[in-house]
Amino acid sequence: xxxxxxxxxxxxxxxxxxxxxxxFTEKIMKGHFTPNTDCELLFEEYRDCVALHFxxxxxxxxxxxxxxxxxxDGR
Numbered sequence: 001x002x003x004x005x006x007x008x009x010x011x012x013x014x015x016x017x018x019x020x021x022x023x024f025t026e027k028i029m030k031g032h033f034t035p036n037t038d039c040e041l042l043f044e045e046y047r048d049c050v051a052l053h054f055x056x057x058x059x060x061x062x063x064x065x066x067x068x069x070x071x072x073d074g075r
Contacts, residue, residue, distance in 0.1 A: 008049065008053060009046060009049040009050055009053060012042070012045045012046040012049045013046050015042050015045070015046070016039060016042040016043050016045070016046045019038060019039035019042050020036070020039055022038075023036045023038055023039060
């Protein structure tokens with residue numbers, strides 16, 4: 001299931017990583033030590049995708065535990 005999340009967020013991760021590499025190459029490596037504001041939105045999209053995946057995983061696991069508990073108790 002964790003791999004599903006990685007696949008779901010691969011586009012967002014790729015976009016953010018590309019932006020970060022570009023910022024590092026074009027700014028930091030050329031001596032422009034400025035905050036990376038160029039990639040903020042891409043980072044937020046990637047972070048939100050990962051967070052949503054983990055929330056869904058947690059809900060699915062809780063549901064599975066609840067069903068197992070009901071089966072065990074005979075309800």
